[in-house]
Amino acid sequence: MNLRQANKADEDAIWDIFHAVIAPGDTYVFDPAMSREEALAYWFRADTHTYVAESDGRIVGTYILKPNQPALGSHIANAAFMVSPTARGLGLGRRMGEHCLAEALRLGFRAMQFNFVVSTNEPAVRLWQQLGFSIVGTLPGAFRHSQLGFVDSYVMFRTLGTVA
Amino acid sequence: MNLRQANKADEDAIWDIFHAVIAPGDTYVFDPAMSREEALAYWFRADTHTYVAESDGRIVGTYILKPNQPALGSHIANAAFMVSPTARGLGLGRRMGEHCLAEALRLGFRAMQFNFVVSTNEPAVRLWQQLGFSIVGTLPGAFRHSQLGFVDSYVMFRTLGTVA
Numbered sequence: 001m002n003l004r005q006a007n008k009a010d011e012d013a014i015w016d017i018f019h020a021v022i023a024p025g026d027t028y029v030f031d032p033a034m035s036r037e038e039a040l041a042y043w044f045r046a047d048t049h050t051y052v053a054e055s056d057g058r059i060v061g062t063y064i065l066k067p068n069q070p071a072l073g074s075h076i077a078n079a080a081f082m083v084s085p086t087a088r089g090l091g092l093g094r095r096m097g098e099h100c101l102a103e104a105l106r107l108g109f110r111a112m113q114f115n116f117v118v119s120t121n122e123p124a125v126r127l128w129q130q131l132g133f134s135i136v137g138t139l140p141g142a143f144r145h146s147q148l149g150f151v152d153s154y155v156m157f158r159t160l161g162t163v164a
Numbered sequence: 165m166n167l168r169q170a171n172k173a174d175e176d177a178i179w180d181i182f183h184a185v186i187a188p189g190d191t192y193v194f195d196p197a198m199s200r201e202e203a204l205a206y207w208f209r210a211d212t213h214t215y216v217a218e219s220d221g222r223i224v225g226t227y228i229l230k231p232n233q234p235a236l237g238s239h240i241a242n243a244a245f246m247v248s249p250t251a252r253g254l255g256l257g258r259r260m261g262e263h264c265l266a267e268a269l270r271l272g273f274r275a276m277q278f279n280f281v282v283s284t285n286e287p288a289v290r291l292w293q294q295l296g297f298s299i300v301g302t303l304p305g306a307f308r309h310s311q312l313g314f315v316d317s318y319v320m321f322r323t324l325g326t327v328a
Binding site for chain 1: 189192193194195196198233234235236237238239240274275277279280300301302303304305306307308309310314317319321323
C-alpha cells in the first residue's frame with residue numbers, strides 16, 4: 001500500500017469514500033446528504049494537506065491534516081480519516097494514522113487534537129488510544145447518531161515528538 | 165444597556181472592539197494582525213447570529229452565537245464574546261453571557277460549548293463557571309500566549325434548559 005498527497009485526479013475516488021462514510025450518519029457530524037462539491041471543498045481547503053492510500057492502483061482511503069486553530073493555536077494539528085467500506089479491517093486506519101503523525105511532526109506541529117470522536121465509534125477510539133492519544137474531554141450528547149440518538153463525543157489529544 | 169442583533173452599520177464599532185481585543189494576543193487564537201475584512205467576515209458568517217451591546221448610543225461589546233458543528237452536531241451552540249477595553253469591569257461580559265444563553269435556548273440549542281478558553285484568562289474562566297459552565301477538557305499548551313508562551317486552553321460546556 002502506498003500513501004501519497006492527493007491531487008485533482010483523485011477527486012472521484014475521494015468523493016466515493018467520503019459519501020460512503022458519512023451516509024450512515026454514525027461517525028461524522030457532516031450532513032449525510034452533503035453534496036460532492038461541499039465535501040471536496042472541505043477536504044481540499046487551502047490550509048489542508050490531503051492524502052490518499054492506494055492499493056493495487058485503487059484508492060482505498062483518504063485523510064486530511066491541518067492546523068486545528070488559526071495563528072496562536074496553529075501549532076496543534078487536526079486530522080480526519082476515511083477508509084473505504086470495501087477496505088475495512090485491513091489495518092488501513094492504523095497505517096494512515098501512523099503516516100499522519102509522521103507528517104505532522106515533519107511539518108512542525110507540536111501536538112495533534114481530534115475535536116469530535118464519536119464515543120460509540122469504538123474501533124476509532126481504540127485505534128487512537130493505541131496510537132498514543134488520550135481522551136482529554138467528553139462532550140455530553142454532542143453527536144446526534146442516526147440510530148442511537150444523542151451520544152457523547154470525545155476530544156482526543158497527543159503530543160508529538162515521539163511517533164507511535 | 166441594550167443588547168440587540170448587529171447590523172451593517174455596526175461594523176466600524178465591532179472592528180474597533182475586535183481589533184483591540186485580539187491585538188494583545190492573550191485571549192483569542194486569531195492573528196493579532198488579522199485584517200478588518202477577515203474579522204468582519206468571521207463575525208458575520210452566514211450561520212452566525214451577531215449581537216452588540218449599546219450603552220448611551222455607543223457600542224461597548226459584541227458577541228456571536230452559532231452551531232459549534234455542522235448537521236449532526238448542530239444542536240450544540242458555540243459563542244464568542246468581546247468587550248471594549250474602555251468598558252471592562254462593568255459586568256458587561258456577564259450581561260452578554262446571560263443574554264446569549266437565553267438566545268441559544270430560544271433558538272433551540274440543547275447545550276453550549278466553548279472550544280478554546282485560554283486558561284490564563286482567569287476572569288473569563290471564572291465568569292463561565294459562574295454561568296454554569298464546566299471545564300470538560302484541558303488542551304495542553306494549546307495557546308501560544310504573546311507574553312507567557314504555550315499555555316493550556318479549556319473546553320467548557322453547559323447544557324441549556326435552565327438559564328443561569
